[in-house]
Amino acid sequence: MLEFDCSLKRGDFSLEVAFSAPSPGVTALFGRSGAGKSTLVSLLSGLATPARGRIVLEGTVLLDTASGINVTAEDRAVGCVFQDARLFPHLDVRHNLEYGLRRIRGREAPIGFDLIVDLLGLAALLARRIRELSGGERQRVALGRALLAQPRLLLLDEPLASIDAERRDEVLPYFERLRDELRVPIVYVSHDFDEVLRLADHLVLLDRGRMIASGSVREMCLSEELHAIVGAGVAGTVLEGTVERIDSGARLATIRCGELALRIALTQLEIDSRVRLYVPADDVLIALEAPRQVSARNVLPVEITRLEVLNGSVLIHLAAAGTSLLARITHSAVRELDLAPGKRCFALVKAVAAQGRRFDRRPAAP
Amino acid sequence: MPMFTPDEWQALRLSLEVAARSVLLSLPFAIAVAWLLARRRFLGRTLLDAAIHLPLVLPPVVVGYFLLLIFGTRGAVGAWLNEQFGLRLVFTTAGAALATAVMSFPLVVRAIRLSIENIDPGLEAAARTLGARAWDRFFSITLPLTLPGILAGVIVAFSASLGEFGAVITFVSNIPGETRTLPLALYTAIQTPDGDAAAVRIAALSVSLGLAGLLLSEWLARSVRRRFGS
Numbered sequence: 001m002l003e004f005d006c007s008l009k010r011g012d013f014s015l016e017v018a019f020s021a022p023s024p025g026v027t028a029l030f031g032r033s034g035a036g037k038s039t040l041v042s043l044l045s046g047l048a049t050p051a052r053g054r055i056v057l058e059g060t061v062l063l064d065t066a067s068g069i070n071v072t073a074e075d076r077a078v079g080c081v082f083q084d085a086r087l088f089p090h091l092d093v094r095h096n097l098e099y100g101l102r103r104i105r106g107r108e109a110p111i112g113f114d115l116i117v118d119l120l121g122l123a124a125l126l127a128r129r130i131r132e133l134s135g136g137e138r139q140r141v142a143l144g145r146a147l148l149a150q151p152r153l154l155l156l157d158e159p160l161a162s163i164d165a166e167r168r169d170e171v172l173p174y175f176e177r178l179r180d181e182l183r184v185p186i187v188y189v190s191h192d193f194d195e196v197l198r199l200a201d202h203l204v205l206l207d208r209g210r211m212i213a214s215g216s217v218r219e220m221c222l223s224e225e226l227h228a229i230v231g232a233g234v235a236g237t238v239l240e241g242t243v244e245r246i247d248s249g250a251r252l253a254t255i256r257c258g259e260l261a262l263r264i265a266l267t268q269l270e271i272d273s274r275v276r277l278y279v280p281a282d283d284v285l286i287a288l289e290a291p292r293q294v295s296a297r298n299v300l301p302v303e304i305t306r307l308e309v310l311n312g313s314v315l316i317h318l319a320a321a322g323t324s325l326l327a328r329i330t331h332s333a334v335r336e337l338d339l340a341p342g343k344r345c346f347a348l349v350k351a352v353a354a355q356g357r358r359f360d361r362r363p364a365a366p
Numbered sequence: 367m368p369m370f371t372p373d374e375w376q377a378l379r380l381s382l383e384v385a386a387r388s389v390l391l392s393l394p395f396a397i398a399v400a401w402l403l404a405r406r407r408f409l410g411r412t413l414l415d416a417a418i419h420l421p422l423v424l425p426p427v428v429v430g431y432f433l434l435l436i437f438g439t440r441g442a443v444g445a446w447l448n449e450q451f452g453l454r455l456v457f458t459t460a461g462a463a464l465a466t467a468v469m470s471f472p473l474v475v476r477a478i479r480l481s482i483e484n485i486d487p488g489l490e491a492a493a494r495t496l497g498a499r500a501w502d503r504f505f506s507i508t509l510p511l512t513l514p515g516i517l518a519g520v521i522v523a524f525s526a527s528l529g530e531f532g533a534v535i536t537f538v539s540n541i542p543g544e545t546r547t548l549p550l551a552l553y554t555a556i557q558t559p560d561g562d563a564a565a566v567r568i569a570a571l572s573v574s575l576g577l578a579g580l581l582l583s584e585w586l587a588r589s590v591r592r593r594f595g596s
Binding site for chain 1: 486488489491492493494495496497498499502506507510511513
């Protein structure tokens with residue numbers, strides 16, 4: 001558990017943020033530029049000290065201005081991966097990786113060199129000089145260097161922002177691997193909602209130096225504060241479930257999320273593995289009667305719980321067998337179908353919709 | 367190839383010795399001052415910056431005279447050094463090294479400072495988050511990355527020290543085998559009747575030395591660029 005509560009003023013900018021994040025797990029600090037994300041990173045890492053604040057990580061007080069406690073950045077053991085990697089140009093990859101490991105000062109070192117080299121695919125890079133690395137390779141080395149310093153918390157500050165969009169997929173799977181295989185709590189700072197969806201469990205929403213909402217990614221996907229920031233076109237629902245059935249002939253997999261069963265296009269899934277899927281609100285249609293002979297593979301009886309008006313379109317909040325879904329439709333459709341809270345109808349979800357967006361796979365819970 | 371007299375060889379050897387001692391003397395201070403000016407904001411920073419640049423704008427004779435006042439046998443520091451350590455600077459090779467060190471100090475500081483200012487402070491911040499404390503950070507990150515500037519500073523200082531005339535002759539006089547470096551030997555030759563041949567030989571020696579210094583610095587700069595590759 002990470003508890004954070006700090007305030008600080010710098011010229012015109014003032015920051016006043018309090019949140020707590022469960023651990024282990026990935027907490028995303030999400031907001032537009034100027035929201036205060038970078039300031040939060042320096043406060044967490046100890047590179048900056050707030051006028052007033054308290055930071056507690058797993059019961060250890062890292063900062064408490066009221067009682068004069070301020071563990072320095074050197075002793076805080078908060079591993080940082082910066083947007084610009086910040087690898088040391090006079091050292092080769094191996095010595096960059098070992099830099100933090102040589103300075104753990106008697107702390108336990110459960111994260112071994114070979115493990116990291118293996119997990120991040122660095123074996124071929126060890127003897128290289130920093131200037132010979134691509135952007136993605138740099139970030140992998142920076143990630144390995146931070147992890148080998150045996151951090152109590154890993155802080156990722158827009159680690160993909162300086163990498164071309166096409167190259168991000170070379171790095172993202174490594175983040176997923178370390179999230180799943182190491183038990184280090186992670187704070188992931190980003191302004192890219194796709195990355196957040198793919199990696200985070202918990203979301204802290206920031207705007208102009210204030211925390212405006214926080215909660216699990218599933219809850220936050222339904223929050224109006226988030227929709228206001230990412231825009232209606234990106235809104236959608238995160239569902240978590242287990243692979244119940246695989247029909248290789250029809251190339252469909254059935255995902256069980258509580259009482260809801262959803263059929264999605266088959267990717268590389270194993271039966272009984274836990275998956276997370278994202279159903280974009282744009283890909284959910286609403287029908288008053290159950291249609292027959294329709295291409296959508298999922299026709300779900302639902303009940304409307306709320307209408308949310310957002311920049312010219314309406315987000316319909318639906319309850320489907322104990323789970324929430326979002327559908328985005330026009331005002332005219334709302335009027336024509338006479339949609340209102342409490343009304344029962346059918347949600348049509350295309351099987352490819354969930355697959356078309358990102359897919360997350362996690363090892364089954366022990 | 368002109369044949370050099372033993373006196374001229376001695377002047378050459380002395381020049382190299384004075385220059386080497388001067389560089390060794392000024393380097394640690396130059397690194398410290400350069401770091402302070404590049405990385406710290408403190409009261410009197412502008413004054414310090416101006417003070418170390420003084421030798422660049424003052425006539426060297428004035429610097430030599432100040433040295434005489436401070437480090438002379440009756441000067442405050444000179445008397446103390448003599449009493450405590452039996453160290454005499456006036457009329458000695460050590461004194462010549464001090465005079466050239468003071469004269470070349472601003473050049474060394476400038477080269478090193480530029481180099482430190484070019485280091486991304488983010489690298490030092492990253493080192494902090496990896497557990498490196500202040501001195502550790504300085505020796506493992508800042509100093510190695512300053513190396514190009516230090517090398518440039520050393521070469522500039524060494525070359526300038528070989529050629530320093532005014533401050534040396536004012537502070538430690540022109541004593542053969544003790545303080546008569548190449549420029550002083552050249553001056554002496556010019557003052558001597560029939561010294562023309564000697565003057566030409568010494569001038570040629572100075573030119574070769576200067577040329578070698580330039581070539582060496584070019585080669586070093588290139589190998590440093592290769593290593594750090596920007």
